[in-house]
Amino acid sequence: PNDTEAELKFKQVNEANEVLSHPENRKKYDQYGKDWQHADQFEQARSSQQYARSRGSAGGGANYGHSDGDFSDFFESMFGGAGGRSRSSGNVKFRGQDLNASLQLDLMDVFATQKRTLTLNGKNIRITVPAGIENGQTIKIQDVATVQIGAADKIGDGSLNANPAVIQTIAKQPDVNTLDLTERLDEAIADLESTLPKSVEIKNQIFRQSDFIDASINNLNQTLLEGAFFVVIILFIFLMNWRTTLISLLAIPISLLVSIIVLKLLGYTINTMSLGGMAIAIGALVDDAIIDVENVYKRLRENVRKPKNEREPTLTVVRDASVEIRSSIIIATLIIIVSFIPLFFLSGMEGRLLQPLGIAF
Numbered sequence: 001p002n003d004t005e006a007e008l009k010f011k012q013v014n015e016a017n018e019v020l021s022h023p024e025n026r027k028k029y030d031q032y033g034k035d036w037q038h039a040d041q042f043e044q045a046r047s048s049q050q051y052a053r054s055r056g057s058a059g060g061g062a063n064y065g066h067s068d069g070d071f072s073d074f075f076e077s078m079f080g081g082a083g084g085r086s087r088s089s090g091n092v093k094f095r096g097q098d099l100n101a102s103l104q105l106d107l108m109d110v111f112a113t114q115k116r117t118l119t120l121n122g123k124n125i126r127i128t129v130p131a132g133i134e135n136g137q138t139i140k141i142q143d144v145a146t147v148q149i150g151a152a153d154k155i156g157d158g159s160l161n162a163n164p165a166v167i168q169t170i171a172k173q174p175d176v177n178t179l180d181l182t183e184r185l186d187e188a189i190a191d192l193e194s195t196l197p198k199s200v201e202i203k204n205q206i207f208r209q210s211d212f213i214d215a216s217i218n219n220l221n222q223t224l225l226e227g228a229f230f231v232v233i234i235l236f237i238f239l240m241n242w243r244t245t246l247i248s249l250l251a252i253p254i255s256l257l258v259s260i261i262v263l264k265l266l267g268y269t270i271n272t273m274s275l276g277g278m279a280i281a282i283g284a285l286v287d288d289a290i291i292d293v294e295n296v297y298k299r300l301r302e303n304v305r306k307p308k309n310e311r312e313p314t315l316t317v318v319r320d321a322s323v324e325i326r327s328s329i330i331i332a333t334l335i336i337i338v339s340f341i342p343l344f345f346l347s348g349m350e351g352r353l354l355q356p357l358g359i360a361f
Contacts, residue, residue, distance in 0.1 A: 182210035216275040223279045227286045244297050248289040277360030296321040
C-alpha cells in the first residue's frame with residue numbers, strides 16, 4: 001500500500017484501459033493528449049467564450065478574444081469580480097491541434113541519435129530523433145525536445161570595434177534629399193534612445209551618405225577659395241588691374257550657376273559625383289579665364305599706345321583679342337573633355353555612378 005511507484009503504474013494502466021475501451025475517450029485523447037479528461041472543460045470554455053463574444057456589445061460591453069493556451073485569465077475576467085468571489089477554472093492548459101510529420105531514416109540513422117529539422121506551418125523546428133526507432137513509430141516532440149516561441153536563428157555576425165553589434169541599414173528612395181533624411185533620422189534615433197536600456201547604445205555615425213556629401217561640399221568650397229586666391233594673386237600682381245581680376249573672379253560663380261541649371265534641366269541632382277565634376281572643372285575654368293583676360297588686357301594697352309587716328313574701338317579690340325586665342329582655348333578644353341567621354345559608355349552601377357561627374361564637368 002505504501003509503494004508509490006506501483007500505485008502510479010496501476011493508475012496509468014487503469015487510465016489506458018479506460019481510453020482504449022471507449023471510442024469516445026480515445027477520440028478525446030487523440031485531440032487533447034494527456035489532458036483528455038479536461039475535454040468537457042475545454043468545450044465549456046469555448047462555448048462561454050462564444051457566448052461572451054456574442055454578448056460583448058450588450059450590457060457590460062465586454063469583448064473576449066480567443067487564445068489557445070491558458071484560460072485562467074478568461075475565467076477570471078468573466079467571474080472573478082462578481083461579489084468578490086473568484087470562480088476561475090484553475091489554470092487549465094489548452095492543447096492545440098496535433099501536427100504529424102514523416103521522417104525518412106536509413107539503417108545508420110536508426111542506430112544513432114539524429115538531429116533533424118521539421119517545417120510545420122511555415123516554422124522550422126529542430127528535433128532530436130532517439131536511436132532505436134521502429135518503422136511507423138510515433139514520436140512526440142515533447143518527449144525529445146523543448147519547444148518554445150523565440151527569435152529566429154541568427155544568420156551571420158555583426159561587430160563594431162571588435163564588439164558584438166546589430167547592424168541595420170536604411171535605404172532611401174532616389175528622389176529623397178539625403179541631408180534632410182539624415183537629419184530626420186537623427187531626431188528619431190534621439191527619441192528612441194530615451195526608451196532603450198542603458199546597456200544599449202546606438203552608433204549612427206558609422207556609414208552615412210550625408211558625411212560624403214558634406215565632404216564633397218567642403219572640397220568644392222575649398223577649391224573655390226583656392227581658385228579665387230590664385231586668380232587674385234596672378235592677375236592683380238602681374239597686371240596690376242582690379243577690373244581684370246574682378247572679371248576673372250565672376251567667371252567662376254557664373255559658370256557654376258549655369259552648370260547647376262543645366263543639371264536641373266537634364267534631371268540630375270547635386271550629389272557627391274556632380275560636385276566632384278564641378279571641382280575638377282574649376283581648375284580648367286580659372287586657366288581659361290586668366291589666359292583670355294590677360295590677352296585682352298595686353299591688346300588694350302597696345303591700342304592705347306597707338307596714335308589717336310590709328311586706334312580701334314575698345315569693343316573691337318576685346319573681340320579680336322578673344323578670337324585670337326579662342327581656338328587654342330577650345331582645343332585645350334576639348335582635349336580634357338575627350339578624357340571624360342569613356343565615362344558615358346560605362347554600363348551598370350559604374351555608369352550610373354560616374355556619368356554625373358562627366359556631365360557636371
